[in-house]
Amino acid sequence: MGKYILKRVLMGLLSIFIVATLTFFLMNLVPGGPFVAEKSISKAAQEALAAKYGLDKPILERYATYMTDLLKGDMGISLRQRGRTVNDIIFSKLPVSMGLAGIAVAVALAIGIPLGCISAYNRGKFFDNFIIVLATCGIAIPSFISSVLLLYFFGAKLAILPTIGLNSALHYVMPVTALAIYPTAYITRLMRSSLLDVMGQDYIRTARAKGLGTFKIIFKHAIRNAILPVITYVGPMLASLMTGSFVVEKIFTIPGLGREFISSISNRDYTMIMGTTIILATFIITANVIVDILYKVIDPRIKLK
């Protein structure tokens, strides 16, 4: 197990290195630059800026400098938010995004798994159809629609929920709802189909033949197997909620990382692009490693190599 983890961590580090290298060269291929505005700044000022941030150097040299600094944990200074370092920006915004994404994942699991079970348990009956219709809607409605609808009804029309920032428990209601709708719906469907699949297997038939009650069969025997696909999904879901919450963060004015991730690209804020990409890659890779280890805990049949 220890050997396995070490191997996975080393592979993870290699993946991060490849992601960083590819991103570095790709972003420099995109036309435009960080110092673009409707009004051009004078050529002298542009050159001075390029010199200040080392953008006048050959790309390989810049790459080498960046990677050396990265190893020391220094992700450079933001090219657009003058005076702020990428480390500062990321580490002030990461907890906000993590908190929000974490709660959304918890909500999605807490609602999605039971709904999936109920649906599978009542297969073909009214409850099942009802839940499937809801889940399909949840998957089909993008977060920018649900966010705006929530904002419109609860923020503007009824004015019962606060709309700006995350300063109190009530502030979390709308953004968490908007973020959790899709994963909840997805988990519901995943859980349902997976449970139905497991329920058809021989060992369940054996359990029934032994005379066990349905409830015990589902909770003791079926769920442990059926939940595996859901756990696989949690890692990527957490990572994508953290950086993919651009729209939700924008609409509810949440100072999170998702906005930085998108705006750094449209602003060509090279150091921020690198910083946010590396953080995201690290998250996805870490989440996957953890999920792999969890597999082992849940399903002893799985051998870690």
Add this chain to the structure above:
Amino acid sequence: MNIKKLIALIMAVVMVVCLSACGETTPSDNGGETGSKYADSITVQIGPNPETLDPALNSAVDGGNMLITLFETLLIIDQDNKVQPGQAESYTVSKDGLTWTFTMRDGLKWSDGSELNAKDFEYTFKRIADPELAAPYGETVVGMIDGFDKASEGDTDALNVKASEDGKTLTVVLAYPCSYFDKIVAFGTMSPVQKATVEANGDAWATSPDTYVCNGPYTIKEWVPGERIVCEKNENYVGGWDSEKIVTKTINFLLLEDSSAAYAAYTSGEALMIKDVPTEEIPSLTKAADGGDFYVDTILGTYYLSMNTQKAPFDNPLVRKALNLAIDRAYVADVIMQGTYTPAYNFMGPGIVDAEGMFIDNAKKDNGGKTYISEDFKANLAEAKKALAEAGYPNGEGFPTITYSTNDAGYHVAVAEYLQQAYKELGITLNIDKVEWASFTPLRRAGEYEMARNGWVMDYNDPSNMLELLTSTNGNNDGKYSSAEFDAAIESSKCADTADHFKYLHEAEKIAAADYANIPVAYYNDFWLQSPDLQGSWHSPYGYWYLQYAYVEAK
């Protein structure tokens, strides 16, 4: 049954987790101290998170709006757009227009309570010229000062700005006469910064309230990037604004990016004023003129189209004339842009001042009471067809298909689609090339386009700021328009005599209009929602809301 219990249990756990994860609630905004006539705080929205609040580094209008609230320049612009004494109580100009001497007010202070004098301004001006800092507006605001060429190469002491030994006066010597230098020193970029703070903290001094030392009516108390900036009344303020009228303790600036979020904040009463109004709400809003809360007001800017005059067929003035006159500006401004813009028939729009009166009024007077482009669209269209035929393309025959480049924001694509229709009338096919923002301006600047959307909002209220875009050497001359006659007129306008200055600028505008150097389409306006509760603030044609005197009466 058991499943239900389980669900209930899980949900209860989730709720507890949610509640415990969240912090304490913030105190509510409007309180009103007992006995005070005014509410303690007001909340407004004037733009998203500013990229920087360092006066020298800022180049955005929303950052500029913060700066006029936090800082005070040597001179300030009042409610009637007149230049008034700010940190300087008076100034004199030598006869040749080159030497400007500012006398400072007594008892000036920084927000940290320390003394402020002319030496701070000397440091500030030299810092702006420093190539190490790379201030985006450096050349615009200190480029006319003697010694700028040397200063911009690194020898900042070469900049001819000198504070007297006692710090009472500041003498600035210009390289050439600049009759509007009073407006330049009133520009936000010229706000003083404290040498000790800047040197101790580098660029980071302007990112944290602890090190943000300013000298205006308000200071920064809290800045949550991407969420809000809380400004607090500066008790150490001494300057041109009337301290008696600064009555609100805190101003909250909500840093909203999304217009529907801004609208929700306004309708729920959280914000008293919002700048970002969703365009889809505009038809349902009542204009202030009709007793409503939706305001539309002039700013000093023109939405125009650039044609690449170095490329055929745009090198032909007759073609440019045809493309110019085939546009129904009233339709574009009133229908496509929902009345949030004003149709533009001259390049220089309303609000721009002249030696006497308004520049646009005097331009009309010179031109027989008419704008350079007629307001009669039908006649224009007939003229356009005629001009195109004269250019050798009757009914557009033989005219190449042209490409119009624009980024996708605001009304830009809607305008592009209108142009497609309008030019079809001339028999011209226009393709739209939507370009992503960060690539768009470099493409336009490099001249890699045929026709492109363009726009300019003025930095200071002098027509030269916009007309100079058309001089052949200007970095923002995207159309690559080049006319020796026009360049000469602009050069002559750089004189000490105000009357002459404007005379030559009128001449320059006339030359560009006769050449159809570009296609003015509409004048920019600011449009915003403001609650009747918010009093004492005003909007200036620079695109700023002055909030120092803003108040809400306590209920």
